[in-house]
Amino acid sequence: MNKSTVRKPAKPCYEHIGGKLGQLLLEQFVEKGWIAKDNPADRQYYITDKGTEEFTKLGLDLSKIKAE
16 A cells, blocks of 8 residues: 555544544634634533534534534
């Protein structure tokens, strides 16, 4: 396998994407303002209005995510 065809992992971890791909996605979603936290110490993020719009454009059905 040459370098351009090497597969990179997209690791599932329970019900989420883990590993480096999960980290990179998280960082981009925060940077783009698609997800946020009320307080930096919070563990959980929430989907912003912009995120709702953008994830919907990507074809994601956000109604499958339970409100907390």
